[in-house]
Amino acid sequence: MNDTRTCNSDITCKQYDRTAGHAWPTDQPLCDACLDAGQRDIQALVYDYLDLAQLHEASMSQAITEKTAGSKEKQMLIVAHVEALQAEMVHVLTTWEYELRVAARLSDLEAPAVIPDWHTTISNPPPKLKVRAGTAVQRAVGIITPRVRMLSRLPATTVCATGVEDEHTEVTGWQAIHQLQALHQRARANLGRTRRILSLHGTCPNDACTAQALYRLEPGSFGEDPPVWCDTCKASRAYSDYEHFMVHLEWPEQVQPAVAA
Ligand SMILES: [Zn+2]
Ligand SMILES: [Zn+2]
Incomplete structure (x- = not known):
């Protein structure tokens, strides 16, 4: 077809299309x-x-x-x-x-x-x-x-x-x-113009995804602040959110799963 x-x-x-999984x-x-x-x-x-x-x-x-x-x-x-x-x-x-x-x-x-x-x-x-x-x-x-x-x-x-x-x-x-x-x-x-992709520790900010596959592009210039993304579900968050996660082991504004009804 x-x-x-x-x-x-x-x-x-x-x-x-990351949601539907096709080009x-x-x-x-x-x-x-x-x-x-x-x-x-x-x-x-x-x-x-x-x-x-x-x-x-x-x-x-x-x-x-x-x-x-x-x-x-x-x-x-x-x-x-x-x-x-x-x-x-x-x-x-x-x-x-x-x-x-x-x-x-x-x-x-x-x-x-x-x-x-x-x-x-x-x-x-x-x-x-x-x-x-x-x-x-x-x-x-x-x-x-x-x-x-x-x-x-x-x-x-x-x-x-x-x-x-x-x-x-x-x-x-x-x-x-x-x-x-x-x-x-x-x-x-x-020519040395590629940027490394850094692998980071931590779990995905997406609650529906428990992957530990966080990555970030190496900053290309001073002041540049590339986001952190999950390689499994492609969720992405600002690096400042990741810094928050590193301190609190919890992503800011992360929706916690309901403990009890
Ligand atoms: Zn294309
Ligand atoms: Zn994920």
């Missing part, structure tokens, strides 16, 4: 909120690529080498790891740029779009050695970003999923969007 179809992002759907109902492969998130993440790959290139150059510099003297082997691994991620970004982006060009009947000779703010900061010049691949990333992102909806509807295509040496697999357009988003997440992790 068509009306029971839901967004293919499933549990990671931006509009996942957003839609007859499209991905819901609008997931498409918007996909577009933002793919757009960010241009900057991820440049930042990774700078990370790569920093790890080769004198200052860092002094700090990590005696661990040259490990450093090589980091560089190889970052280079592999960059290569995968170029491969996946150009693969789907090509598929979209075919689907949208775009000319292969179309001049690459030039994004003026190529420099991430004024003091950091663009990395010279990576410009060719960086241009390919920019061009591919320029083709894909305005066409994420079209990409999400592309049928399964046989591609080398992660690189030219990879086996041929069938990948649909919406899976490609997820793959590109995963690359953005991996780039963020390599």
